[in-house]
Amino acid sequence: xxxxxxxxxxxxxxxxxxxxxxxxxxxxxxxxxxxxxxxxxxxxxxxxxxxxxxxxxxxxxxxxxxxxxxxxxxxxxxxxxxxxxxxxxxxxxxxxxxxxxxxxxxxxxxxxxxxxxxxxxxxxxxxxxxxxxxxxxxxxxxxxxxxxxxxxxxxxxxxxxxxxxxxxxxxxxxxxxxxxxxxxxxxxxxxxxxxxxxxxxxxxxxxxxxxxxxxxxxxxxxxxxxxxxxxxxxxxxxxxxxxxxxxxxxxxxxxxxxxxxxxxxxxxxxxxxxxxxxxxxxxxxxxxxxxxxxxxxxxxxxxxxxxxxxxxxxxxxxxxxxxxxxxxxxxxxxxxxxxxxxxxxxxxxxxxxxxxxxxxxxxxxxxxxxxxxxxxxxxxxxxxxxxxxxxxxxxxxxxxxxxxxxxxxxxxxxxxxxxxxxxxxxxxxxxxxxxxxxxxxxxxxxxxxxxxxxxxxxxxxxxx
Numbered sequence: 053x054x055x056x057x058x059x060x061x062x063x064x065x066x067x068x069x070x071x072x073x074x075x076x077x078x079x080x081x082x083x084x085x086x087x088x089x090x091x092x093x094x095x096x097x098x099x100x101x102x103x104x105x106x107x108x109x110x111x112x113x114x115x116x117x118x119x120x121x122x123x124x125x126x127x128x129x130x131x132x133x134x135x136x137x138x139x140x141x142x143x144x145x146x147x148x149x150x151x152x153x154x155x156x157x158x159x160x161x162x163x164x165x166x167x168x169x170x171x172x173x174x175x176x177x178x179x180x181x182x183x184x185x186x187x188x189x190x191x192x193x194x195x196x197x198x199x200x201x202x203x204x205x206x207x208x209x210x211x212x213x214x215x216x217x218x219x220x221x222x223x224x225x226x227x228x229x230x231x232x233x234x235x236x237x238x239x240x241x242x243x244x245x246x247x248x249x250x251x252x253x254x255x256x257x258x259x260x261x262x263x264x265x266x267x268x269x270x271x272x273x274x275x276x277x278x279x280x281x282x283x284x285x286x287x288x289x290x291x292x293x294x295x296x297x298x299x300x301x302x303x304x305x306x307x308x309x310x311x312x313x314x315x316x317x318x319x320x321x322x323x324x325x326x327x328x329x330x331x332x333x334x335x336x337x338x339x340x341x342x343x344x345x346x347x348x349x350x351x352x353x354x355x356x357x358x359x360x361x362x363x364x365x366x367x368x369x370x371x372x373x374x375x376x377x378x379x380x381x382x383x384x385x386x387x388x389x390x391x392x393x394x395x396x397x398x399x400x401x402x403x404x405x406x407x408x409x410x411x412x413x414x415x416x417x418x419x420x421x422x423x424x425x426x427x428x429x430x431x432x433x434x435x436x437x438x439x440x441x442x443x444x445x446x447x448x449x450x451x452x453x454x455x456x457x458x459x460x461x462x463x464x465x466x467x468x469x470x471x472x473x474x475x476x477x478x479x480x481x482x483x484x485x486x487x488x489x490x491x492x493x494x495x496x497x498x499x500x501x502x503x504x505x506x507x508x509x510x511x512x513x514x515x516x
Contacts, residue, residue: 121185182469
């Protein structure tokens with residue numbers, strides 16, 4: 053900057069941090085700075101050149117690593133208050149399988165709109181505290197309340213409606229208030245998307261819960277609506293052996309093959325879990341550009357997830373927690389660490405390869421991959437000028453990160469969610485020095501204490 057040139061005023065400047073961009077070149081800017089104006093990154097470079105910008109807000113990033121906000125590509129808001137409950141039941145009596153039909157949908161059926169709003173406040177606050185800046189809801193009750201909570205907390209996300217129009221004789225019957233007619237399911241999905249389409253930070257997707265509880269007619273019509281509305285469909289696919297047996301018995305084909313036969317495979321179909329895929333089904337994912345989500349905490353109890361193969365074939369796959377009803381924590385850093393170990397277990401013994409996939413590559417699945425899977429990689433998923441300002445500052449002052457030779461290694465292999473100290477979403481500081489901004493955490497805890505016994509009593513009676 054010349055001596056006569058005045059600094060440009062911007063909304064936010066962060067200085068003196070190590071910036072892990074996770075761009076295509078994996079650039080790392082040591083002692084770097086970021087300038088944000090409005091919702092977007094306008095400059096990144098060495099802190100020594102940051103004087104060209106005058107920030108209305110300035111954050112000192114000393115002893116911090118900055119990296120893109122993590123993305124939870126498969127989450128159940130309605131199950132947030134279920135954390136640890138199934139484990140509590142399992143200590144008293146054996147759980148019935150499949151869990152999703154015997155417990156998860158019944159739990160969601162016990163929630164009033166205010167309970168879903170409360171679940172959202174707890175969940176999305178939790179996400180910010182562990183570095184997640186964007187989520188994709190799998191489909192639950194009262195999705196408008198999820199959207200309201202996401203707007204209040206300040207997170208980016210996609211909400212959707214639990215969509216079920218049949219209750220096949222596998223597991224418990226679907227509770228009546230979770231079961232819809234075909235026409236009702238289609239109308240409620242479409243109207244939800246329409247209501248949220250003008251919102252830049254929180255919008256809505258279509259949803260199909262699972263092929264077992266969605267009729268072929270509904271699956272076809274929701275798929276047609278996705279093309280008309282140009283929006284994603286969130287579903288669960290190849291999540292259990294019972295699902296494969298179901299489609300083989302009913303239609304003579306494996307789940308992905310059957311969906312291809314009825315013409316619904318496209319880049320708009322987002323398929324959570326995607327564990328028990330045959331080679332031909334992986335081919336269909338690549339051919340039709342399906343997106344997927346790997347939930348590291350529970351996928352390995354189902355089968356041998358083909359994460360490395362899918363990622364390297366260019367399939368848009370992200371990481372997800374599946375909500376706290378699965379692994380307990382909402383920490384995508386931990387999901388990434390578990391995924392690395394899981395992929396080593398699945399691949400290393402077979403191919404005698406010490407490191408079939410690096411921690412750095414898996415961190416990219418949790419950022420790049422999630423953004424690609426959600427269809428927003430042009431906006432988020434890496435730190436680049438022009439992209440949305442969604443990023444986190446992580447503390448590296450503790451001995452756990454010393455010595456800090458390589459910030460990318462530390463980000464991928466050492467950091468966990470509780471190292472996150474400050475979070476920026478859409479250019480706004482939504483958590484600063486571990487303090488959530490704009491919401492009353494104590495009021496949320498008080499409401500949780502009031503409502504949880506009511507919900508739990510309903511649930512216990514339902515699944516007794």
